[in-house]
Amino acid sequence: MPKISNKQIVEIFYEISQILEAREVAFKPRAYARAGQAIESLGQEVADIYREGGEAALDAIPGVGKGLIEKLVELISTSKLKYLMDLKKKFPVDIVELTAIEGVGPKMVRDLYKYLKIKNLKDLERAARARKIAGLPGFQEKTEQNILAGIEFLKKGMGRVCLGFYLDLAEHIRDELRKTPGTTRVELAGSIRRGKETIKDFDLVACSSNPRALLEKFYSLPEVARVLERGKNRAFVRLKDKIDADLIVVPEHCFGSAILHFTGSKFHNVRLRKMAQERGWTLNEYGLAKGKKILASKTEREIYKKLGLDWIEPELREDAGEIEAAMARKLPKLMPMGSVRGDLQIQSDWSDGANSIEQMARAAKGMGFKYIAITDHTKTLAMANGLDERRLAKQGKEIDRLNRKIKNFKILKSAEINILKDGKLDIENSALRKLDIVSVAVHSHFNQDEKAMTGRIIKAMRNPYVNILFHPTGRIINRRPEYKVNIDEIIKAAKKYNVALELDCFPDRMDLKDTNVRKAIEAGVKIVIDTDAHQVGHLKYIPLGEATARRGWAQKLDVLNTLPAQKLMAYFSKKKHRRG
Template identity: 40%
Template sequence: MEAKKAVRDQIISNHDIAEKFRLLADLLEIKGEASYKIAAYRKAADSIDHTPEPLSTLRQQGKLETIPGVGKAIAQKIEDLLDTGTFELLEEVTSEYPPTLRELLQVPDLGPKRVKLLWGELKVGSLDALELAIEDGRIYKVKGLGPKAIERIIEGLKSLKGRDIRIPIGKARELGKRIVQQLLEKTDKVEKIELAGSIRRFRETAGDIDIVAASEHPEDIIDTFCSLPMVQDVNMKGENRCRVMIEGGIQVDLICLPAQHWGTLLLHFTGSRDHNLHLRDLALERGAHMSEYGFKKNEQLITFSTEEEVYKFLGIQYVPPEMREDRGEIELSLIHQLPKVIRQKDIRGDLHMHSTWSDGKCSIRDMALAARSLGYEYICITDHSQSLGIARGLTPERIVEQRKEIESLNKELAPFKILQGIEMEVLSDGSMDLPEEVLRDLDLVIASVHSGLRQGREKVTSRALAAIRHPLVDILAHPTGRIIGSREGGDFDLETIFREAARTGTILEVDGDPNRLDLRDVNAQEAVDSGCLISISSDAHSIEGLYNMEYGVGTAARGWIRPQDVINTRPLDEMLKLLKRNRS
């Protein structure tokens, strides 16, 4: 009883509970359990992660089963977690497999069946154990693993081990927001607070999490921050700054100064090292020394409350955070010719999202209402096409049925507009997944190369080109197929793809899913320089996923993409005229 009370008195966050269900799903997948069970636990985990109210509060209100994907059985497991920190099925599965076994799922070409095989025959239960099994040759004795499969596993492990230990931007921002929220719940002395560094610049990964705050009581803020539930260790603590470690060994730095220093504080901890050094050189030319506190000139400290004031003092244009990489932005700002890059407020609609008709979690109506609440004028529902069976892809018959629902919703929600599209598979032989007579009746067609990305450069490029040259394909989605930190994407000849997309009038996508960010910033810039237009989309599979747009916009801004380069900055009629199918 005392043990239960001790656990109950501890703070167990929604995220911690969601991670327990993700661990269970991963281990059940390795065990070979039914896919519907695994999907149910993953769906519940995602819903729990996006539930704003603490689960302990919902439990007291008897509302756990109002969470999408949480039925009676999962609700009971949540109650057990809140009481004891675990539940019976999790204990049972983790007694069979070590939690570190899920690490192996990160290795390309090492799926659940092979992980189970390695565990069963060699007791390989972690990345280190896999590396040792390769080094001593034991992996070659595993029945069911041929030489080619082992070669791909070795290459996958090398690729994984060779990566920088950086956090994907989506995870870094969410963790940053969570710890900021915890701080704001504990103190009312914070006047301003922002995530800075790589996160504010929307780099696709971050080495750590940088936070800046303004307060007249910096020491109190630092003390409170170091005692937050998310903090596992305090590495450094001073009067106005600290460095702590949170879950996963992730480093978080906080610096807090009075509000009069805010302009230089935020600027100093946002820009890349090279951008900041360039600004310091400009300051020296004006006889001033620049730091996070302000500019020291003639023994006097000049402070600024905004970043705009800092850039004005230096005699240059304001540089948006995403551009602060020292890639020529300062030279252009000196002569006031810095381009105006895309901002979230420029986006009028979202042209790539999914509903419950395929693998989305929300109805078309719910997605439309949520998008309208974000200020959008239109959306396009682009559920998967028939060949992507795992995502319940749409057959021609289901497309007709879906159209009836969309037509009815358009009458209800006017003047907001729902377009009917499709995310169509480009098959392994380069053919399209749906016939022209079906595509012709849609408002918009996105084509995607999801499978066969290991085909050689010539083959994968030819498949993308087949889509680009198709008269009824309007947009090429996530053109490289990469998954950040997991899959490098196909070896596409992007120069040829950009040239052909410009020639045919095919739009190229910047997919805002933080796991994709595809096209990446430099590729998007190259595409526009080649004469292409861009679509920035969320690729949302839920209402929460609509907020992926900010990642897409951030990535495009890093590529210096302007509003006029993006089709969904236009009103609906103008946007539709830019689609290949509607050009005369």
Template identity: 40%
Template sequence: MGKKEIIKLLNEISIIYEMRDENFFKIRAYANAARALEMSDIDINKSTPAAELKKIKGIGTHIAEQIKALAETGSLKLYEDLKNSTPPGLFEMMKIPKLGPKKIKYLYDNLEITSIGELEYACIENKLLNLPNFGQKTQENILKGIELLNRFKDRFLFANVIEEAQKLHTKIANSPFVIRSSLGGSIRRKNEIVKDIDIVASTKNPQEVMNLFTSVEEAEEVIAKGDTKSSIRLKSQVNADIRTVSDSQYPYALHHFTGSKEHNTAMRSMAKKFNIKMNEYGLFNDDKLIECKSEEEIFRVFAMDYIPPELRENIGEIEAAKNKKIPKLVDVKDIKGLFHFHTNRSDGNMTLQQACNESKKMGFEYCGVADHSKTASYAGGIRDEDIEFYLDEIDLLNSKQKDFKIFKGIESDILSDGNLDYSDEILKKFDFVIIAIHSNFNMSQKRMTERIVRAMSSKHSTILAHPTGRLLLARDPYDVDIIEIIDAALEYKVDLEINASPFRLDLDWRACKYAKEKGVKIFINPDAHSI
């Protein structure tokens, strides 16, 4: 069993223990072990010694032995016994926002609710209203949470799927029967949310490729197996599809199964103007195949620049390619420094020194720390009286290094009225001020937009963080006029953030196009809380 699966299993043990109202320390032990393992750099495999695991702070001897057993055998009797005695629907209910193990156990004990469907029906029938610690608001929030789950059913974060997709593709690519292959679909376009994993492969022996694909150890179920197309469900519950073609058809198939539906429709419409029929099998002029050996050659047929997969969304890339104006995509090596990260001065679990060391190791030339402000007390926000200590620490580190610069920043909360939560006297001490909303999300669009614009008008505001407040697959963006926000950013010379947390990726890439056209600067920030 791999590291990711072991972390998931340890968390599930902790959850089951909490549902059963077990000893608090037992619950924390497994939760802490899962967190410690996730934060560690250790690569777990069958040969990883338990002694090495015990060196990780937060993992005791007993759990280290269990992790070792899981890595070696893929199973743990304790977990199997706990899971077999717990209705599986209770785990599904954990996906509902703000519904924790104890409340789920209470619903199970008092209303015999064992699934999300039963819970939804109970809410509709108002059965939760008279239960202690529930009530009308909780019932409404549960229904909203269920609606959100249903809307995002069978959707996954790109960051949670890409590693598994690459490993699966590598197995296919390494087959002696495969000539060329690639990931396709939304995974290849690097969409923030994906539905499944698509693989396109060229071969002279499709049956052997189908046999390999449907027998990989990651497969939980073979959904369909055909001559040139097969589908499987992985143990992670992600579906994966493969399509095989001859090598001469490969460029056309890869192009077809990469672009969004809208991009492909627009490309076919454009091709018609050249009297060319375009599909996954080729380009045809009066039924005669136009031979292309690569995707690049397909675009050259239409006198276009090559369109990178990430841009194939029909948002102007086709016209740009015709006019030889396809932009150069940002690469990691283009990023010279990082802004917006948190240290143990607020809710990060790294020191400023550790963050700087890691930044230098990654080749960055500077960084900008921005711990939470005082309103974010839940995140250890820095109080007025502690600001000088915070700034002094940055000055001290800067004085010790000549080849690396730390910029002094703060993530200041935008209050409900649009004011920032520090005085001008404090804010002027920083090199930059990130402004952000962390509360009161349910305002009307007019009020929310006015609130943010007022905060942007402050002479101290430098960067607007995660501008729409979304948490992918967990929380919708708040209702805000993003066009007005971008216009205000230009007016007040406030930069916008693409928060690079895989749970946010906010500002959305669709809005970035307008921001770029308006000349608004955009920061790509990690919002990191750990190394």
């Protein structure tokens, strides 16, 4: 039976939420959105929850009650939902696609359908280009132009972009703003501060004795393409790099409440405001207040404290259990940023990397790392000039030579061994034995079904020499979906066979992703964080992986390459000795 995934359920709930919003139904839209969000952050498939615990188990999902249990059961058993089909009969519009346009919401979609029978992005673009929108009740020239600009942006940017490709720009803009006279602080907030793998825009929170000068500086930055909003304390611009930036300037005394507000996530904020409300208070960007009296606003810490919570690290703020943990004083002690001591996936010019082993080693050493592992591709990846047993042995000698030459640094012998279609490895065990670390990965036959793919990877993990599974789900953000693999089974096998799972932190991989890191850690599986660097410029991505690991609630002990080189080698060689 085709099983409905959480992702599909969430999409359906969000769609219902928006249709109901368009129909001006009260409160239900939020109920569906809330349940959708809760399901999104579940660590388990809803279909499995139902199979194991029945309706009572569904009831335990926050935001799911009598009515939604019924709908979930229908979705799980038929993969369809009559309620949504009925809604769509009356309102046959691709509302999710249309509301993805900036400035277009459910009400506007409703009116566009009412007047012009616009059902999708294509209809809307055609109508806007034909100038049919201006003149409709409630629509004028400006709205029509904004819709066209929004469509243009959507087509170019297609939503969220990878944090790693934009972080330098965001930090540059922050640093430029900091130079404005009168400015005492400028910080990045939003999903950048939360270390999310993708972002929609830059959120900046600033304090200045001269807000006007700071906003003017913001408008005049050479990176700005056009100004979208000019408020007294707030501005919104579109950058030439096709991403938006939002700046708010607040007085020093409410910097804490402002950065809390603009860091989000939205769902985390909703919970905090609700807690404030239960005490008869309000919480907004200007502070936690009782009537007109401010109770806390200067720092995030005092606001959390007043609400009875420990301060919560930004990476945890997703309403995924962190508030309950903060209430119970049981927040994890997250791995500090900067904990990773060495990069364990690096390609050199022996296969498809751009730089020599020595160049990579010296660059890593210059950045303060203590070791790297050289993980060139192996022979069946011919297009990447993969190494066979003979070249691997030769590379080992070269690494020995460099280790004698480069002081206070260790180059580890490793490889990115290719997992073949049937789960065998493409390098003989006799050669694997000579490596310091054996890492394996899938690079072909991405279209196998779940059973074949999962079985194939587990078979590779069973090889007694294997230490690390690289990029366990194979996804490339905005380009390639995960291959069909049962990650829960992979995690179980990782525990059983003592194989670490990689968090490949190249910006568009981020594989394992945050929620899977959390699952792995909860199962007692070790993680390694590395960049998959193919040139020295890629080594800088380690902090992105550290942030993602923190989003997965990782502590220092969960991440193997926070260990010094000696201890790391000892950890991996223990397995080697057991296998003889």
